[in-house]
Amino acid sequence: MKYLAGFFALFLLLSCKTSSEGTPEPKKQTIKVMSYNIHIGNPPSKPAGEVDLIATAKAINGEKPDLVALQEVDVHTTRSGATLHQAKELAKLTGMHYFFAKAIDRSGGDYGVALLSRFPILSSSVHALPVEDGSGAELRAAGIIEVEFAQGQKLVFVSTHLDHLTDKNRELQSRELMRVLAPFAQSPIIMGGDFNMDPQNKNWSLYQEGFKMGCGDICPPTFPAGRPITTIDYILLNKAAASRFTVKDYYTVSERYASDHLPLVAVLEFEN
Structure with a gap:
């Protein structure tokens, strides 16, 4: 009889580990997201034009992120190297896929933002x-990719860089971002970027309906890297992403050489 009782105990234990349909319970998994303004690969302590993408890649590889939003990226410019495609080179150094999103012509080449992904794009x-007309500010850009982060599960990943001069420009750019991303609202959207505004800036009201900050109420300072005192870099989640992922960790990386910004990381948990 004791053997029969043991059999039923084992049966009940196994039953608890499966759903009513007989399929395994969902497993908790994580993806790691990074946002990093790389200062065109030019360490602030070095002369203009001296590029050290090895240091940039080291900062990225040290965290082993799945998705990276990059800002201030040069492609074939005379100031950084006419033959150097920074996004492509960083993809090579990190073993990731890449997409470059051009904002403007610069120094005989292109300048903008980029995205790296461990998942195929x-x-x-x-x-x-x-x-704003007459503001003298440079145009900025948003790069958008779609990836399958788990079997049958997709998300939209965005890298952006807003104007550093005026709130009016940031307002215009934020409104355009919300317009561009509206068609993706039913999908999880994760956005990383240098927004050039602190957490109290009035323009965050433009994001409130659709997005929330991954940092919640306490956002770590990200700039300047040598002595960070202000928060201008963020990782945001739209409503669909916030319901799909739980922010398990959100922090800056203490890398002070490679750029004038600290790398920013969010660890997101989901059930698969």
Whole structure:
């Protein structure tokens, strides 16, 4: 009889580990997201034009992220190297896929944002972000990719860089971002970027309906890297992403050489 009782105990234990349909319970998994303004690969302590992408890649590889939003990226510019495609080179150094989103012509080449992904990129697009006429500010851009982060599960990943000069320009750019991303609202959207505004900036009200900050109420300072005192870099989640993922950790990486910004990381948990 004791053997029979043991059999039933084992049966009940196994039953608890499966759903009513007989399928295994969902497993908790994580993806790691990074946002990093790389200062065109030019360490602030070095002369202009001296590029050290090895240091940039080291900062990225040290965290082993699945998705990286990069800002201030040069492609074939005379100031950084006419033959150097920074996004492509960083993809090579990190073993990731890449997409470059051009914002403007610069120094005989291109300048903008980029995205790195451990997952194959299913689709990609670039969208210009406007500035006020006569402001003298440079146009900015948002790069958007779609990836399958788990079997049958996709998300939209965005890298952007807003104007550093005026709130009006950031307002225009934020409104355009919300317009561009509206068609993706039913999908999880994760956005990393240098927004050039602190957490109290009035323009965050433009994001409140659709997005939330991954950092919640306490956002770590990200700039300047040597002595960070202000928060201008963020990782945001839209409503669909916030319901799909739980923010398990959100922190800056203490890398002070490679750029004037600290790398920013969010660890997101989901059930698969």
